[in-house]
Amino acid sequence: MASESGATAVVLDPKSDMQSSVPKLGANSSLSEEGLELNDGTGEGEESVQPNVDQGVAVPAGPARPADDEILLQENSIKAEEAGKMEFIGDKEPLSALAAEYERGNEVFKAKIQKLGETYGSIRRTRGDGNCFFRGFMFAYLERLLHSQDKTELPRMRDRIERCKQELIAIGYTPFTFEDFLEIFMDQLESVLPEEGQPISLSELEVRCRDPNVSNWAVMFFRFVTSAEVQRRAEFFEPFILGLTNLDVKKFCQTSVEPMGEESDHVHITALTDALGIPVRIVYLDRSGGASDDALEINHHDFVPESAPESFKPDTSGLLTLLYRPGHYDILYSL
Amino acid sequence: MAQLDVNRIQKELVEIERDKNSGVSVTIIGGQLSRLTGTIKGPIGTPYEGGIFVVDITLTKSYPFEPPKMTFKTKVWHPNVSSANGAICLDILKDQWSPALTLKTALLSLQALLSTPEPDDPQDAVVAQQYLRNYQDYVTTARNWTNAFATGDRGLQEKVAKLVEMGIPAEAAQAALEKAGGDENAALEVLFSS
Numbered sequence: 001m002a003s004e005s006g007a008t009a010v011v012l013d014p015k016s017d018m019q020s021s022v023p024k025l026g027a028n029s030s031l032s033e034e035g036l037e038l039n040d041g042t043g044e045g046e047e048s049v050q051p052n053v054d055q056g057v058a059v060p061a062g063p064a065r066p067a068d069d070e071i072l073l074q075e076n077s078i079k080a081e082e083a084g085k086m087e088f089i090g091d092k093e094p095l096s097a098l099a100a101e102y103e104r105g106n107e108v109f110k111a112k113i114q115k116l117g118e119t120y121g122s123i124r125r126t127r128g129d130g131n132c133f134f135r136g137f138m139f140a141y142l143e144r145l146l147h148s149q150d151k152t153e154l155p156r157m158r159d160r161i162e163r164c165k166q167e168l169i170a171i172g173y174t175p176f177t178f179e180d181f182l183e184i185f186m187d188q189l190e191s192v193l194p195e196e197g198q199p200i201s202l203s204e205l206e207v208r209c210r211d212p213n214v215s216n217w218a219v220m221f222f223r224f225v226t227s228a229e230v231q232r233r234a235e236f237f238e239p240f241i242l243g244l245t246n247l248d249v250k251k252f253c254q255t256s257v258e259p260m261g262e263e264s265d266h267v268h269i270t271a272l273t274d275a276l277g278i279p280v281r282i283v284y285l286d287r288s289g290g291a292s293d294d295a296l297e298i299n300h301h302d303f304v305p306e307s308a309p310e311s312f313k314p315d316t317s318g319l320l321t322l323l324y325r326p327g328h329y330d331i332l333y334s335l
Numbered sequence: 336m337a338q339l340d341v342n343r344i345q346k347e348l349v350e351i352e353r354d355k356n357s358g359v360s361v362t363i364i365g366g367q368l369s370r371l372t373g374t375i376k377g378p379i380g381t382p383y384e385g386g387i388f389v390v391d392i393t394l395t396k397s398y399p400f401e402p403p404k405m406t407f408k409t410k411v412w413h414p415n416v417s418s419a420n421g422a423i424c425l426d427i428l429k430d431q432w433s434p435a436l437t438l439k440t441a442l443l444s445l446q447a448l449l450s451t452p453e454p455d456d457p458q459d460a461v462v463a464q465q466y467l468r469n470y471q472d473y474v475t476t477a478r479n480w481t482n483a484f485a486t487g488d489r490g491l492q493e494k495v496a497k498l499v500e501m502g503i504p505a506e507a508a509q510a511a512l513e514k515a516g517g518d519e520n521a522a523l524e525v526l527f528s529s
Contacts (some may be wrong), residue, residue: 076432152506177435216400220434227435258433260400 046070089139090125090331091211098123098323115298116285116323116332123323124331130261133269133322134222134328138185139209140276140320142330146199146317150311154193160276161186165230170283176222184217226268227253229275242269263327269303277307281314281321283332301311339396344368344438359442360394369394371444374407377485378450382477383411386485390445391440402432403441412473412480414463415456423448424458439488442444479518494519498526 095117102109104308124139145153161182168178188208191200200208208214230237234249241252244265256262266274273280283300302314311318321332352360371392386410393404405428407421415424423484427436427444428516457463466473497519498508505527515521521528 159525173435174350174437176343176350177437181434186428220400223433224435254433255431259431260433261430 016215017026034215044264049301074120078124081265084123086127087210088127088131088135088212088215089206089331091206092122092124094122095120104110106287108289109285111159111296112289112298113284113298116283120283120321120323120332121333121335122333126328126330128328130218130263131219133221134208134272135215136322136329136331137272137320138188138215138218138222140208140280140322142188142192142205144312144318144320145189146202146205148311149193153311154189154195155308156309157189157276158186161225164225164275167232168224171228172230173224173228176292178221179219181217181224184214185221188214188218216260222272223258223260225275226264227257228273229271230267231255233274237267237271240270264329266301266303273303274305274307275307277309279304279308279312279319281319282324282329283321285325338414339369340398343399344394347437350437353441357439357443357447359439361438361442364404371438372408373438375442375446377448377481378446381450382410382474383413383449383485386481387444387487388449388485390442399434399436400441402428402436403438404428405441405445410480412462412478412523413449414452414459414466415458416447417459417461418461420461422458424453426458452506467470483518498522 002280038070050103095113098114098116099110102113124136126139165175165178165182169175188205191208192205193199201230230241230253231249238249241247241249243258244267245252247255252267257268269280269282279302281300281302288299289296302319304314310316313319317334321334322329348361348363351357351359359373361373363423364370364372366411371394373390373392375384375390377389378512386409389408391406393405395401399488407416409421411417412414412418416422417490423445425444425448427441428431452463452466454463454466462473465476480493494512495508497507497517499505500513503511507526508522510523511521511522
């Protein structure tokens with residue numbers, strides 16, 4: 001995987017997701033006992049299964065399974081409820097806001113947050129809808145460029161995206177399925193690094209990154225890039241994917257990368273950071289270690305692609321940093 | 336999107352139109368791109384072979400972030416399709432949908448579902464039980480339904496012709512076949528019992 005810092009790499013557990021609140025229908029979820037008995041009665045009788053539309057008697061209605069519409073409606077209402085609680089990207093808050101969450105909580109967390117305060121000053125929360133890594137990554141990246149105004153980044157990223165595009169076509173994606181998503185992301189990049197005129201303001205960037213018509217499209221762009229990179233280097237990623245799931249590389253991309261709301265773990269992060277050449281530091285806030293331990297360490301893992309430009313690398317102020325708590329990513333800011 | 340993503344849908348329709356060998360097609364109902372009709376050829380070597388299955392497609396304003404709503408308009412005897420109302424149980428039409436998919440890939444997935452039923456995750460429990468316990472009966476029923484409902488006029492006309500050869504007036508033959516859901520033997524029973 002990406003090169004490691006001195007700190008211990010923590011293997012993320014993609015299944016420990018506290019945020020995937022959308023219920024998934026498992027096998028047999030709607031098979032009631034009653035339904036099974038009904039089958040016993042009708043399964044044997046040949047006549048009863050002969051087609052007979054007019055009389056309608058031979059068309060047994062199985063036990064009602066929720067229709068697609070109903071399931072979607074339920075999912076949407078959960079999403080709407082979630083949206084009411086939290087923007088895709090929150091305001092920048094002092095780290096004490098994080099400490100407040102754990103006031104009555106676990107001692108290890110409290111001790112770690114205090115320790116975190118030695119290095120980091122602020123946090124920006126993201127909505128826990130399974131897309132938080134991508135949303136956090138995008139905002140952190142664009143915000144960084146808005147401040148640095150590093151004009152070399154625009155041509156570099158254009159070149160990267162062109163390569164991703166060719167890769168997607170080579171794998172067999174039809175251009176129209178990804179081009180719109182890519183354009184929306186490029187629009188944002190060009191707005192923070194305009195070739196002429198003034199860049200957008202930070203508050204405008206916040207507005208855009210809270211707009212589903214921008215944020216969701218950009219998330220989908222990242223999902224395409226991630227999927228293309230995983231498939232391009234299938235041999236490299238295969239053992240890691242097998243360690244997480246029992247899916248092959250293609251199926252993993254179809255089920256765990258490309259659908260919206262599927263969470264990111266180290267496979268996604270490695271693929272995205274490598275494909276775009278942007279390093280990211282993930283700081284882990286978990287229960288490991290004891291509260292009284294004087295040498296309490298906060299683990300982090302640096303994903304540093306070889307091709308990364310110097311300005312984004314660790315030990316520079318340009319390093320993008322996300323805070324990971326099991327199942328969720330927020331943005332962290334250095335003091 | 337505040338409104339239907341017309342641009343995307345039109346590109347999809349053009350692509351489907353261009354690839355006529357895919358075995359699926361999509362046409363617009365009326366003038367609105369939100370209501371479409373798809374067709375799928377029954378896969379060869381399955382009880383659905385020879386059938387053309389019509390699928391109702393509804394697109395919301397959130398498409399392609401929300402999956403297309405698809406139901407079989409043609410009656411299908413299949414563990415993952417409701418025999419009563421055509422509702423479909425397929426993961427990519429629900430939580431496994433991705434904007435990376437298209438109407439074409441969704442219809443191709445439906446075609447694949449016809450080839451490989453998943454009785455352990457059924458939409459129609461009765462069909463699923465039959466599939467698991469009396470597989471041969473399932474094949475027979477599914478094939479009868481295909482012949483009755485999915486072959487359009489062609490299938491029906493062939494059967495009418497057969498009955499006419501047996502000396503039955505064409506009109507009576509057609510009426511009996513319709514009453515018997517396209518099953519020839521059942522149609523004969525209808526004719527001879529009345």
